[in-house]
Amino acid sequence: MKIEIPYRQRKAVAQLVDPDKVTEESLVQTAENAVRAKVDFFLAGGSLTSVPVNNLIEKLKRLTDIPVILFPGNLIQLTAEADGVFLLSLISGRNPELLIGNHVIAAPFLKNIRESVIPVGYILVDCGGRTSVEYMSQTSPVPRDKYDIAVATALAGEMLGMKAIYLEAGSGATLPVDIKMIEAVKAEITIPLITGGGLNTPDKIEEAFIAGADMVVLGNGCEKNDQLIKYACQVRDKFNKSK
Numbered sequence: 001m002k003i004e005i006p007y008r009q010r011k012a013v014a015q016l017v018d019p020d021k022v023t024e025e026s027l028v029q030t031a032e033n034a035v036r037a038k039v040d041f042f043l044a045g046g047s048l049t050s051v052p053v054n055n056l057i058e059k060l061k062r063l064t065d066i067p068v069i070l071f072p073g074n075l076i077q078l079t080a081e082a083d084g085v086f087l088l089s090l091i092s093g094r095n096p097e098l099l100i101g102n103h104v105i106a107a108p109f110l111k112n113i114r115e116s117v118i119p120v121g122y123i124l125v126d127c128g129g130r131t132s133v134e135y136m137s138q139t140s141p142v143p144r145d146k147y148d149i150a151v152a153t154a155l156a157g158e159m160l161g162m163k164a165i166y167l168e169a170g171s172g173a174t175l176p177v178d179i180k181m182i183e184a185v186k187a188e189i190t191i192p193l194i195t196g197g198g199l200n201t202p203d204k205i206e207e208a209f210i211a212g213a214d215m216v217v218l219g220n221g222c223e224k225n226d227q228l229i230k231y232a233c234q235v236r237d238k239f240n241k242s243k
Helices: 024-037 054-063 096-116 132-137 147-159 179-188 202-211 220-224 228-241
Strands: 012-017 041-044 068-070 084-090 117-124 164-168 193-196 215-218
Touching: 012 024, 012 193, 012 228, 024 054, 024 228, 041 054, 054 068, 084 096, 096 117, 117 132, 117 147, 147 164, 147 179, 164 179, 179 193, 179 202, 202 215, 202 228, 215 228, 220 228
Parallel strands: 012 041, 012 215, 041 068, 068 084, 084 117, 117 164, 164 193, 193 215
Antiparallel strands: none
């Protein structure tokens, strides 16, 4: 299956599922909620975990027909079981391992599934408090109000060949990425724009879509409110019906 990230023609909702944070019971409930809501994608992985994701992906694919994209937090999580792989390059940071080092190590494995690999320029944005991604990556996020830096970074990622840009507020962020930053980046790039972190209400999700996000990613918000994924997909459908 070749994964295509929606761009301009329609909006999409992805649900991040972290193998460290699910139980057998909660995973079944997550899958049922996602199917009812008609979630577009699952992202499987996390920034903290050292738990392999094979079992999680296998269970998600058994429980649903929703495509699963690997969202690897480290090399331990590499697997060919997913329908797609986000090859994340942390272009907002200056940690060489997350810019290219880990990718070199992963390349011999990924070459056999290269058709499912999606290179993504990953931009961490300061959205209140130090997040797990910031701590684990040992990098500084783009300041919340420095739209020009975010735009230049996203443009660099596109010109380096990235197939999507991901503006990330980080797991547990108190605020989502500023809508003005989303607008500024969207106005300059010609590839899909993804955003996640801090999107814990329907209003915030709608604002992100209005600002130009092609896909929103929900994680912690769904863990705290199992109805959030339904509301997110309703917001998505409202946009898609208007096109």
